[in-house]
Amino acid sequence: MSTTTTLSLGDPLEPARKATAEMLQTRDHTFSLPQPFYNDERLFQIDMQEIFQKEWLIAGMTCEIPAKGNYLTLQIGDNPIIVIRGAEGKIHAFHNVCRHRGSRLCVSDKGKVAKLVCPYHQWTYELDGRLLFAGTEMGADFDMNQYGLKPVNCKSAGGYIFVSLADEPPAIDDFLRTLEHYMEPYDMENTKVAVSTTLMEKANWKLVIENNRECYHCNGSHPELLNTLLEWDDVTDPRADQAFKDHVAASAAAWDAEKIPYAHASFGLRNRIVRMPLLKGTVSMTMDGKPGSKKLMGRIQNPDLGSMRILHLPHSWNHCMGDHLINFTVWPISAQETMVTTKWLVHKDAVEGVDYDIARLREVWDATNDQDRRLAEENQRGINSTAYQPGPYSKTYEFGVINFLDWYSERMLNNLGVEEAAPQLRQVGE
Structure with a gap:
């Protein structure tokens, strides 16, 4: 019987998270954001963790994977993802990570497979993520049921495929x-x-x-x-x-x-x-x-x-x-x-x-x-200049930008565990 020890190193971004929340809580919503939101790598990492790893994203179009076994891959920050069409036309999404040693399973942008086979040691998965083959080398007591691919939330509508890496993604139905x-x-x-x-x-x-x-x-x-x-x-x-x-x-x-x-x-x-x-x-x-x-x-x-x-x-x-x-x-x-x-x-x-x-x-x-x-x-x-400071948006011509930043601020604060009521304005754009 093996034991697993998890070493907690704390969150090195915690000071940046607090600063992010403070800047959003005190900003003027009719002005552009403070400089760090546009060029700071720590804040970028927070964007990836709290926005792109928690909100629903468009992974692709259903027509790109028209038949059983067709797949596409994408990268969300450090997270490689597979989207694949399985039996009876059902679309699945998984982390593109083998449960053996962590290798990527699919290395092409798109393709078609009968099964998902890791190129490293040939662990083989069904299109619904179940582990089918790991070899006798793993021993007689190895339980394949414990090592299926890790799923990603996936929904499709109107020809679009949406994925979310969140444990509990926001309502979208x-x-x-x-x-x-x-x-x-x-x-x-x-x-x-x-x-x-x-x-x-x-x-x-x-x-x-x-x-x-x-x-x-x-x-x-x-x-x-x-x-x-x-x-x-x-x-x-x-x-x-x-x-x-x-x-x-x-x-x-x-x-x-x-x-x-x-x-x-x-x-x-x-x-x-x-x-x-x-x-x-x-x-x-x-x-x-x-x-x-x-x-x-x-x-x-x-x-x-x-x-x-x-x-x-x-x-x-x-x-x-x-x-x-x-x-x-x-x-x-x-x-x-x-x-x-x-x-x-x-x-x-x-x-x-x-x-x-x-x-x-x-x-x-x-x-x-x-x-x-x-x-x-x-x-x-x-x-990036030292001369930059937040500038005013036109409430007539740039209300779509104000809307975007209001949405961003609300979702960021919500996902950071801080609440804010964002103004609701009209929307526009190209």
Whole structure:
């Protein structure tokens, strides 16, 4: 019989945790955050522990693992994760860590397997995580039932796969039911990822999200995007003129006729879904505003569906059009480095070179992503200066940023065991 001794070294981040809570409790919620939130490695580790290891994250799309044995992998901080489709179509998520000596099981970004076999010593696991084989070397009294893969909370809805590393993740089912309803016209099980990109940005992840949550910078930075995008997501926006309101009303009538959901749905400050028309005369986020794919998604007949915008904090925004969908996810790497992944999805039967051209599909957001990268990196360089101090947000143009930081502050304090009532404001963003 073996015994296990756990050596407690305490929490080296405890002073930083206390300082983080104090800064959030005393901050002005209409100003940017104090400098350490954007460049301090200790605070970055707290972000990973209290936000990215406790909140729900979008791991991928269900169409990426269409059949039994298909898997994808991802990295959440120091935690490698496997998401795999098992028997009867059930999607599982596990820590990508063998229970023998801790080696990663799957080393590729994606693939297909009959069983999960560790490349180190060939311990073999069923697709539901049960240990099937460990070899006779472990002895006759070895109990394989005690050494299954460690599971990760996993839910799917509307074509999206969500994971959470928390022991008790926050409630999300109300949002997922609504997401399922709004994504129904797209028939996401019958889509595919036409192309995906990753972009490394030398900026803190919160700066990447802050930049996305406002379009104050769009006129000066995003000519390609503004060929089609109308920045407002609600007719109640004080900047929205009558022409915009009339355009929304006419578009809504057409969507009603096709039974396409479009009403604004919010779930606190973490999630929102809203469909807004694109610039009049355009139907898709391409350079000329024409469809990027000739084959429309799901049951959709009318290409002019505008863009259904889906926000999922802490790390994702999405644009869903009649012909294709774009999913963006943000993955923190270090205090001043972030990876942004972009996926363009089309109908699974759309043929590359016939129904869509990848370069044309990517053109607008390749340009926009790179422009945003430069903006975030320059923002980071300035924030690193001794001259930086929190600056005021525009309550009209940057209320989406205020919302994000209110959500971040509330969740951080909650997960640190400190309560705060955060103001509830409107939401906006690219």
